[in-house]
Amino acid sequence: MATDIKKCIAKMDKKSFQDDLIEWFVKEQRELPWRKDQDPYKIWVSEIMLQQTKVNTVIPYFTRFMEEFPTIETLASADEDKVLKAWEGLGYYSRVRNLQSAVREVHQRYGGKVPDSPEEIASLKGVGPYTAGAILSIAYGKPEPAVDGNVMRVLSRILLISEDIARPASRKIFESAVKEIISHDHPSFFNQALMELGALICTPTSPSCLLCPVRDHCQAFHEGVQKELPIKTKKKKQKNVQLAAGIFKDSQGKILIRKRPETGLLANLWEFPTVELNLEFKRQREQLSDHFKDLYGSFPKINDTIGEIDHVFSHLKWNIHVFCGNIQAEIQETPYVKLVTETELQEYAFPVPYLKMFQQYLEFTKA
Structure with missing residues (x-):
């Protein structure tokens, strides 16, 4: 396959391609x-945020994050709960935990300066080949490949690469292609331009070929197969998980929240009492009540069904049956179990489905 790619690259005028691409980016970049x-x-922060997340979603998060943690030192020394709160709603929380861990290493080992060598930067936690290439090329002007989904889509069309981009091994093929065609004079603009082209012009289903600045260099366009590329196998079907969760208040009107385990899905974030349902067992309300009794020593009074929340992760889908009710016995607070007011609730980092759940609860109680 590598020989075929070299043949494809040999067909293009690399200098003309670089010039056309970079000239477009300088004029049209967002x-x-x-x-x-x-x-x-x-x-670095922006690239971690942009993984699995759209640009328009990231912009306000990035702005707030930089206001709160403007330097490597401030993020390295920050309490994890504050960092998770700043990330709340972006999802994929392992990204920010790895980011903070890596930032602490940079602070301690490199004096707060992000390393500029491929070996050192790639050794940081959570920094994969794409992120390393993006930082090295954009910040330090090094001709390193930064290959993400956008770039693979663009190059599969330009170079007529028919490898399945869902296969991890295919990334190496695209990285080697970028190393061959990257501009050594302007690696920062070149890599950003490929990403921008994929985001704005060379889109997944309906590429805007008539607006493309490098259409003349695109082998898929000349063959009329641009809509058939890239080749990408479908993901496995998501697992459906049925849950019941409740917002429970004590006699003083405080809400019971608890911290999720330190590892696994949504680690260290806060949630309302939740149980995974056994659909062949009891009704949802009874399973939630039994779960509450097992953990906190007494049955709650479950008053109402509020509604349902659906939330999709990359590998599974949650369907949460939402209830509200009252705590009928004293709850012992710990670092992992809290009773908080509605105002204090804003200080804790919750996953998106629980933010939706609380909003649903507020609307229900006001109705």
Whole structure:
């Protein structure tokens, strides 16, 4: 396959391709907050946020995150709960835990300077080949490949690569292609331009070929197969998980929340009492009541069904049956179990489905 790619690259005028791509990017690039300078820390944070998340969603999160943690030192020394709260709603929380862990290593080992060598930066927790390449090329001007889904889609069309981009092994093919065609004079603009092209023009289902600045270099366009590329196998079907959860208040009107385990899905975030349902067992209300009794020593009074929440993860789908009720015995608070007011609730980091659940509860109680 590598020989075929070299043949494809040999067909293109690399210098003309680079010039056309970079000239378009300089004129048409979006104004994004992490593009205002070449600060490697800001670029690092933005690239971690942009994994699995759209640009328009990331912009306000990035702005707030930089206001709260403007330097490597401030993020390295921050309490994890505050960091998780700043990330609340972005999802994939392991990203920010790995980011903080890596930032602490940079602070301690490299004096707060993001390393500029491929070996050192790739050794940081949570920094994969794409993120390393993005930081090295954009911040430090090194001709390193930064291959994400956008870039693989663009190059599969331009170079007529028919490898399945869902296969991890395919990334190496695209990385080797970028190393062959990247501009050594402007690696920062070149890599960003490929990403931008994939985001704005060379989109997944309906590429805007008539607007493409490198259409003349695109082998898929000339063959008329641009809509058939890239090749990407479908993901496995998501597992459906049925849950019951409740917002329970004590006699003083405080709400019971608890911290999730330190490992696994949504680790260390806060939630309302929740149980995975056995659909062949008792009704939802009874299973939630039994779960509450097992953990806190007494049955709650479950008053009402509020509704349902659906939330999709990459590998599973939650369907949460939402209840509200009252605590009928004293709850012992610990670092992992809290009774908080509605105002205090805002200080704790919750996953998106529980934010939706609380909003649903507020609307229900006001109705």
